[in-house]
Amino acid sequence: MNPKDLKYAKTHEWVRAEGDTLLVGLTRFAVDQLTDVTYIELPKAGAKVKAGEGMGEIESVKAVSDIYAPVSGEVVAVNGALAADASLVSRDPYGDGWLVRVRPDAVGPLDHLMAAEDYSKQTEGQ
Amino acid sequence: MLAQEKTLRLLPLEVNFGQQAMALDEVLLEKAAQGQASLRFYQWASPTVSLGYFQPFDASFYFKGLEVVRRPTGGDLLIHHHELTYALALPEEMVPQKVEELACMVHRAIASLLEKLGVPTGCQSAKGKLEMPAAPEGVLCFLHPAAGDVLVNGCKVVGSAQRRRQGGLVQHGSVLLNSSSHAPWLKGVLDFYPIHVSTAELAKLLSAEIPLALNLITKVDSWTQTELDRAAYLVECRYGSADWTNRR
Numbered sequence: 001m002n003p004k005d006l007k008y009a010k011t012h013e014w015v016r017a018e019g020d021t022l023l024v025g026l027t028r029f030a031v032d033q034l035t036d037v038t039y040i041e042l043p044k045a046g047a048k049v050k051a052g053e054g055m056g057e058i059e060s061v062k063a064v065s066d067i068y069a070p071v072s073g074e075v076v077a078v079n080g081a082l083a084a085d086a087s088l089v090s091r092d093p094y095g096d097g098w099l100v101r102v103r104p105d106a107v108g109p110l111d112h113l114m115a116a117e118d119y120s121k122q123t124e125g126q
Numbered sequence: 127m128l129a130q131e132k133t134l135r136l137l138p139l140e141v142n143f144g145q146q147a148m149a150l151d152e153v154l155l156e157k158a159a160q161g162q163a164s165l166r167f168y169q170w171a172s173p174t175v176s177l178g179y180f181q182p183f184d185a186s187f188y189f190k191g192l193e194v195v196r197r198p199t200g201g202d203l204l205i206h207h208h209e210l211t212y213a214l215a216l217p218e219e220m221v222p223q224k225v226e227e228l229a230c231m232v233h234r235a236i237a238s239l240l241e242k243l244g245v246p247t248g249c250q251s252a253k254g255k256l257e258m259p260a261a262p263e264g265v266l267c268f269l270h271p272a273a274g275d276v277l278v279n280g281c282k283v284v285g286s287a288q289r290r291r292q293g294g295l296v297q298h299g300s301v302l303l304n305s306s307s308h309a310p311w312l313k314g315v316l317d318f319y320p321i322h323v324s325t326a327e328l329a330k331l332l333s334a335e336i337p338l339a340l341n342l343i344t345k346v347d348s349w350t351q352t353e354l355d356r357a358a359y360l361v362e363c364r365y366g367s368a369d370w371t372n373r374r
Contacts, residue, residue: 011292033224036253038200039180054291057179061272062201062229063288063295064179 002027003094007110008119009070011052014094015113018101022071022110025098026058029123031090034060040086042067042100047075049102051112056099058089067099070113077101132220134342137166137349139329144174144195144206149360151296152198153353154215158294164215165336165344167329173207173308178267178287183372188262189308196371199287199298202267207306208314210325212332213298220342221295228297229286230274235339236284236301237276239331245319248277256282261311268302268312279318301328 006014012030016023031037039059049055049069056067078100081088089097114122142150147168154164174193175186178201185203186194192205214232222228237247250271258269268282276284286299302314303325315321323331337344349357364370 035224041180059178059180059200062178062199062286063290064198064200065290066292068292 002029002116002120004116006094006116007070007113008116009068009113010122011068011070013068013070013099015070015110017110020103020107021076022073022102022104023098024070024100024102026067026089026093027119027123028093031093031097034058034063034065034090036060037086037090040067040082040089040099042078042082043075045075045078049073049075049100058086069102071102071104071110072106073102073104075100076103132163132342134337134340134344135162135164135347136333136337136344137164137347139167139169139326141169141171143171144176144193145361145365146357147211148176148195148197148365149357150349150353151213151215151298152289152360152364153357154213155198155289155291155294155296156356157353158215158217158296159291160293161217162215163217163220163342164213165333166213167332168211168213169325170206170209170211173205173306176204176206177371178202179289180374182374185262185265188265192308194371195365196373197287197298198289199296200289201285201287202270203265204267204285204300205306205309205312206300207308208302208304210301210303210328210332211298212301212336213296214336215294215296217294218292221290228295229272229288229299231339232286232297232299232336233274233276233284235336236332238339239328239335240276240278240315243321243323243331245278245315245321247283248280250275250277250282256280258311261309266309266312268309278315279313281313281318283313283315301332303328 042056055069271282304314
């Protein structure tokens with residue numbers, strides 16, 4: 001079940017508004033498809049990311065996949081726990097397995113992202 | 127089998143240097159993201175070490191004197207010498223969601239052909255490790271079979287890796303034909319079963335077997351000048367660059 005308080009990108013990232021920043025992670029659907037995650041590379045704090053463009057990479061079972069920024073802004077924090085244990089992203093994708101915290105360039109309702117039920121429809125049958 | 131019958135562009139067998147091979151495979155990935163499915167086979171112009179995308183550069187130190195490239199794909203180090211390599215690029219809508227599924231489909235097709243040629247094959251059931259005390263520890267891809275990898279006489283002889291982007295993926299993999307003096311711990315298909323088939327014939331047979339397994343119709347094609355120019359650019363700015371190869 002995808003948490004209803006989050007917004008979702010079609011590229012399988014989630015976004016949670018927390019004050020003036022946005023927490024970003026990978027969805028349960030995405031990590032279930034990836035299976036055993038072995039490496040993850042994320043932008044450094046201070047990096048600028050652009051919505052829809054690659055911001056990191058993740059490796060699982062010999063497949064490297066791009067991770068896309070769901071919003072434009074500045075990365076203000078990176079989940080350092082993932083450097084020691086990348087599998088955290090699989091075990092708790094909506095909690096301790098979060099990826100980065102972004103201060104968005106523009107404050108707004110994130111209309112370009114999907115609600116939980118729309119994202120669930122996208123992933124149904126896949 | 128993939129649900130819908132679609133066209134797969136089939137490129138000619140060629141011999142590439144490592145940097146060129148990786149660049150051409152990435153061009154196929156870019157084309158896949160634009161909706162074009164492709165399959166190609168190649169051999170290596172010289173014995174080459176390829177590192178997995180996330181693998182540390184110092185893993186190549188065991189194999190000094192060989193050309194070293196960093197792949198866009200995951201996994202461990204390979205010594206490319208006496209092998210046939212394939213690259214399959216598919217648009218997103220033609221890709222099974224489970225990463226392992228496509229690798230297994232291709233591996234089953236390769237195993238099926240080997241069986242027809244008289245080579246008994248096995249399939250790795252789960253992630254494993256082949257003990258080879260003289261080999262560098264934890265470095266070589268072919269000593270770490272993943273589920274679905276093809277085995278002959280208990281040795282991994284076919285393995286694959288993928289790069290996924292929005293819009294498509296490229297999967298490339300090696301069919302190890304003979305042992306290399308640079309990695310004598312690894313044995314190839316022909317070391318166990320000296321079947322009389324040339325590499326070109328094997329590529330031709332697999333050019334039929336793999337598309338059949340994926341329910342794809344092939345269309346024989348060749349590289350466009352634009353693609354070759356793009357590959358040359360990728361060699362210059364990425365695969366031929368120390369910044370890329372030594373990055374980890």
